[in-house]
């Protein structure tokens with residue numbers, strides 16, 4: 001094949017490699033073949049409420065059945081299954097005691113140091129009941145907010161489930177956040193208790209958690225916190241504040257192993273979770289019990305095609321929505337066995353993911369593009385950590401979430417991790433959407449690298465222009481969802497105006513959910529490709545371009561590991577393209593940097609066209625990322641302009657990198 005053709009293919013939007021589902025996978029899949037998919041879509045089109053009502057009755061156990069599916073009278077404050085009553089923890093645990101799963105392993109816990117332990121459904125039920133009773137003994141009750149600031153652990157999942165059991169609304173704060181970020185979330189949520197650990201283990205090191213809680217609680221405005229409950233993880237030294245602090249094991253000791261679930265209305269807030277802050281100040285996204293749990297369970301069946309013998313592994317932290325839906329709730333609601341991983345992908349070395357898959361015979365593996373890109377870089381440097389060195393034959397399905405996956409990274413994942421046997425589900429969704437929105441179905445959808453393909457049945461995703469009018473396929477625009485769906489956020493905690501204005505803007509008619517991402521649909525297939533955040537659309541001499549296309553072209557170059565593209569004001573072209581690039585090798589400087597930059601500029605011109613040529617290229621050892629691993633282009637925009645950063649950087653992982661990226665090559 002001529003080189004031009006190959007490189008054209010590598011460019012996300014002109015991708016023409018297609019990977020149909022393997023026949024044996026399709027034959028056993030929950031949704032098998034496109035006809036089955038189309039049939040479900042048609043059912044939703046024809047009778048929207050009937051469709052969702054059927055799924056809700058089939059998928060969840062209701063204490064009191066609902067009589068009305070959807071109420072749109074106070075749009076955009078939609079309600080689902082409102083007069084129904086249920087309990088999320090009952091659906092995740094108690095159901096599994098009577099359906100043959102009681103002695104099935106619910107969680108394989110893989111600790112940082114490689115030690116593995118298992119917990120069955122019966123044991124998890126007992127632990128959650130005891131902990132729920134312990135919370136009640138401290139006066140924590142339905143409607144109270146509880147902040148969870150814990151490491152990846154069975155106890156972390158237990159704490160979330162225990163809150164759900166008693167009807168307390170949890171708000172998990174990722175264990176990498178600072179005291180200041182924790183304080184802000186405690187105040188915003190008005191938390192009555194914080195559940196934490198003495199320390200957490202990450203990459204062989206013990207890092208403080210309780211000390212950070214102490215620091216946060218000592219700051220202004222945290223008076224609402226009456227209890228700090230501490231899980232002993234390492235036994236490291238901590239300060240103990242009498243009357244407020246209590247050890248989890250002491251509190252749980254002697255509690256009854258039975259705890260009648262608190263039956264709550266379907267709209268009862270199950271949790272509040274703050275978004276990553278990639279595009280601005282984090283928002284306290286509020287989710288309801290019934291609709292959220294329905295979609296967590298349903299997408300386990302559809303997107304992950306979960307089967308009784310699967311060993312499911314989602315590598316996300318419980319501090320992110322992915323860890324909520326695809327660790328704490330989804331897998332348990334369908335009675336699956338899953339791996340909960342405490343460690344980091346690079347300890348003791350960058351082969352840890354592959355080693356762990358082989359060790360526990362994981363069948364479904366779900367991770368983020370940022371992890372894949374960094375492991376490509378690592379296995380380039382050291383062949384001993386290359387996935388091909390491990391026995392990954394147990395895998396049958398792979399997944400990606402968090403950012404667009406560049407076609408080159410997709411191909412690497414497909415070939416080296418999936419051995420060209422496993423479908424890849426590139427799942428587009430958000431904290432706000434509660435679960436998957438646009439994704440291939442592994443037994444139905446022919447996959448195209450870099451495209452999240454088609455919306456799930458019942459999800460009315462579309463692309464519109466700035467006035468809310470549909471745009472034809474092949475033309476980029478704004479991604480919206482035209483109808484409410486059960487697992488959508490209900491509001492921004494304490495800020496309904498921000499919810500309404502931010503997600504249902506008047507400019508689009510006030511009825512469409514605005515995702516905040518740009519997208520384009522393929523002319524022939526109708527497949528969706530996410531082109532980047534709306535804020536990140538570039539306008540160069542009147543040409544509108546998504547950041548994703550240029551970034552994927554850069555990543556398709558053999559030297560490049562990662563790239564982020566932003567615009568900066570330019571007198572002649574309106575906006576000029578500035579690219580921040582991480583190479584697979586060490587960061588170049590001086591003449592060499594200039595020479596590689598020129599090479600990359602020519603490459604992009606050749607791949608996409610001269611209009612997409614970056615005016616400026618800066619090299620770094622890394623890019624500024626949120627603690628969930630997403631590139632923070634909003635900070636790069638400021639750096640590109642040569643200005644000082646005054647924005648919210650509370651969720652930035654690696655502040656030192658900003659200094660390095662200030663200078664142009």
Ligand code: ATP
Nearest residue numbers: 275276277278279402403404427428429430431530
């Ligand atoms: P904030 O809203 O505070 O800026 P955030 O949007 O990064 O933070 P999340 O809810 O964690 O917070 O991330 C959702 C976003 O992640 C989506 O809007 C999209 O930009 C991106 N994303 C997630 N999955 C995919 C995917 N498969 N393909 C493309 N983009 C994805």
Ligand code: MG
Nearest residue numbers: 275279430516
């Ligand atoms: Mg967002």
